Amino acid sequence: MNRLNVELPGLKLKNPIMPASGCFGFGREYSQLYDLNLLGAIMIKATTVETRFGNPTPRVAETHAGMLNAIGLQNPGLDKVISEELPWLSQYNVPIIANVAGSVEEEYVEVAREISKSPNVHALELNISCPNVKTGGIAFGTIPEVAKQLTRKVKEVSEVPVYVKLSPNVTNIVEMAKAVEAGGADGLSMINTLVGMKIDIKTGKPILANRTGGLSGPAIKPIAIRMIYEVSQVTNLPIIGMGGIQSAEDVIEFFYAGASAVAVGTANFVDPFVCPSIIEQLPELLEKLGFDHISECTGRSWKQNGQLAYHRS
Amino acid sequence: MNRLNVELPGLKLKNPIMPASGCFGFGREYSQLYDLNLLGAIMIKATTVETRFGNPTPRVAETHAGMLNAIGLQNPGLDKVISEELPWLSQYNVPIIANVAGSVEEEYVEVAREISKSPNVHALELNISCPNVKTGGIAFGTIPEVAKQLTRKVKEVSEVPVYVKLSPNVTNIVEMAKAVEAGGADGLSMINTLVGMKIDIKTGKPILANRTGGLSGPAIKPIAIRMIYEVSQVTNLPIIGMGGIQSAEDVIEFFYAGASAVAVGTANFVDPFVCPSIIEQLPELLEKLGFDHISECTGRSWKQNGQLAYHRS
């Protein structure tokens, strides 16, 4: 019995577990550790039109049950991703979700148009929520009308379904979700990091060269769960959930909240084998909890009497 | 040498450490454990006009390096607080900061007017940010114009300075801070809790009866630090900082970010002696770091060459 296969717009996944964007590069490094074919999908590092160096270092700081990062969208640029990274990844039988970023609308549109042509890119993840770049990202991710507009523009050019990645740094997450749904999004991915800071007690200065950074890891899980719980009840979009996932139990919690698939970010740094471990443990946990299939868990926290999940594969 | 005495509007404090509202009741319980005279001040539990029972239980849930609470402003009501709790507290030589809450503007105004007459209430903390009540709280805390209006109304009737407690659940914390400054606030207290949720893996339902709750504890510290860092640079208001403080080092980090005093919430549950311990350890830590007085730390993270702190007592 396959309890883990799920189907989302553009994505036929053998299991709903994938590494989160920015925490897995383009897969090369982790491929030294295990067979990437085990993964449900891979969300690759944000891609912009041009090569970007990103922010000065230090770029990471540890916090309680979490970490801050301010990488600043470092990536080799659209051309190289298309000509080198994606072809390399095509040796694996794993759908790729390409994380699309930019500073202005045109840049998002160009990356989306070009990268969505790559045969192994099955979906885009529109990164309107990166807290670590001065222009772009943050405005797109916090003003509903701007987000809707951008989603629409990207949808016009994309050859594959578009998942919009929501920022948690907003007063009203539901409003954002509805805006991008109105803009034509095929799905949501949430949440990106929360803006935070850590100050070095000895120097008195922020540890990150960029001063602020994005908070990820177990610390933010309750916020992710709450937002997915709220959003999943009022949109029809499937949600790829993320934010602090580190175990099979966490995956179930995200499904209960309303997710139809999940991504694992920071936990890869703590345990590089976390994705395959979770995939291995899930069937047994589902068995224990009495589910035939993981999709039955979607939205359980707000559904009456465990009515069948909406996004059943 | 007294390195710890600070002065803020309405508050002449022997030290800048106080228990945070809602985590210390009205002081009676902790008075069994240590002499409350050790504290810089006490922020008492939110007071509303009427007695409130609050939310159904369970009201707390543990998360990674944090906890969720949905107490729901349970309190004995204005009359009892004025006739029983404040007189009891007056045996201690400690200024009280009264946390004022309500569902509608009039309620805030009434509580503020009456409670500010109590001789040992030296300041009000306007709780516009409680995430756990259906009406009131949250709207006041997320719409700048509404917050400004409420602040103005409360200022009109209060006999003591008013600190407005900001919610972190907003897109733009700076805008909120500026709004309440324009409304006449004498100071800020930040941050209140972040809205979060935890789902029970076995039942599939949220652990809290209220479903969502406010996230506090070390997990949220980086968010508090970032917000204080941002706000302290653009307003002239002194800030009472809070969010995950558990050690003398944390206190210094909050001062570096821009705080002029701090409150300790959740950590009281972990170590009921945390406030007196921090107060005891601070002078030595200041010595080690080379400061004659704690006020020198305020805003260090953004000041050039350690220029003297703005709010020097």
Added chain:
Amino acid sequence: MITKEMCQIVSHKEIAADIFELTVKANFVGQIKAPGQFVHIRVSNGWDPLLRRPISISSFDKKKNQFTMIYRKEGKGTQLLSQLDTGEVVDILGPLGNGFPVGEVDKGQIALLVGGGIGVPPLYELSKQLTEKGVIVKHVFGFQSESDVFYEKEFSNYGETIVTTVDGSYGVKGLVTDVIKSLSFDCIFTCGPTPMLRAIKQEYSNKKVFLSIEERMGCGIGACFACVCKTGNDPSGNSYKKICSDGPVFRAEEVLI
């Protein structure tokens, strides 16, 4: 006096499936007032897990300054706790709350002690004290299954002890409430899952019933309002009891459960 103390572990062992018996040295043992009080344990030096765990005192020895707890290894916190060895120290806040009122039952009367699962432990010290006082004690304890049963022999020293299991793998098959119907007694002291307490409260409203209730806690000392329950017979619906500081033991009619 509530004290926070680093208590040294005197003994620590698994006495049934995932059920641990933990005995520690503590100067605050002298402060314990009644069976059914509890302590609040910090299970790690770090901040994850963050909160203390409330665990009942199951017995104490004022001469040796020792007390014993029995707990089930469940989640993260009790799992960490279960890894501690004899000789190590653990940060305990206690004694907390108000226990069972031994004075409410007289010599020669019959007290029925009803426990469900991990609600059994606080009844042990109670049984001991009642017996010492000359009260006749009967015990009815419910467990899931044979492997969950503990302390049957210990309790038998003080009085008749009937064990029920849900799956019938040991003792009487069924629930404790089925068994007590056939027993005679003057008052009930009970601790266990809320449905069990509720059933007992309803069924025996004509008797003296004392319940020990559980609720998720923050501070454990009455300051945070995490652990309240509504009081019985209050038309306003606003009055409450704090389980940690007013309880955990209440007269059945005092509280709504």
Added chain:
Amino acid sequence: MITKEMCQIVSHKEIAADIFELTVKANFVGQIKAPGQFVHIRVSNGWDPLLRRPISISSFDKKKNQFTMIYRKEGKGTQLLSQLDTGEVVDILGPLGNGFPVGEVDKGQIALLVGGGIGVPPLYELSKQLTEKGVIVKHVFGFQSESDVFYEKEFSNYGETIVTTVDGSYGVKGLVTDVIKSLSFDCIFTCGPTPMLRAIKQEYSNKKVFLSIEERMGCGIGACFACVCKTGNDPSGNSYKKICSDGPVFRAEEVLI
């Protein structure tokens, strides 16, 4: 091959003020390619502290399948690490990165090994291997103060060893850079604080210089872009090296520091 392994502690002791020497058994020792590689250590089973700590391999023994690290107890993570006892196991990811290129210096040539504080350890295995190869090795190590000095005798077995302390409490008072001015050598291998590396890079741009750089890390294997530095001679400013996977050892002219 990078491996994650639960490694048993063979010995663990404090060898100077807050400086610990930790030897563990690991099957991946056979995979170590060069002195100067490092490992990524998980210091707790929980999630606080969250991240692994990068620590250099200071020496290894392929026959015994053991390797040694030397680290300073600083913050939360290394403090936890320092509490582990012989016999306990620790979760280690390694071997990581690229080490010092022993092949870059020939038999009979003079190699100067310059270390600052906790940058000294990875030079130990290097010194051993260079000596075995017939290279003449000289060491110059800088510490804050007498109580910080470690491994002086061990290094002396392989070659001349000059120790400097900032406060002059031991060896030569001053910085390592003051001392090396007076020495003759063919190439430099160095590891330590960035200002030291920068000074050496600048001063000896005419010599072969290999630097080992430190940076805060996330993944430790090249996936997260946390630990990059800019490459030398790149007008675009966009090209970079990852310290964890391209380094931590670089030719001085390869990187901007």
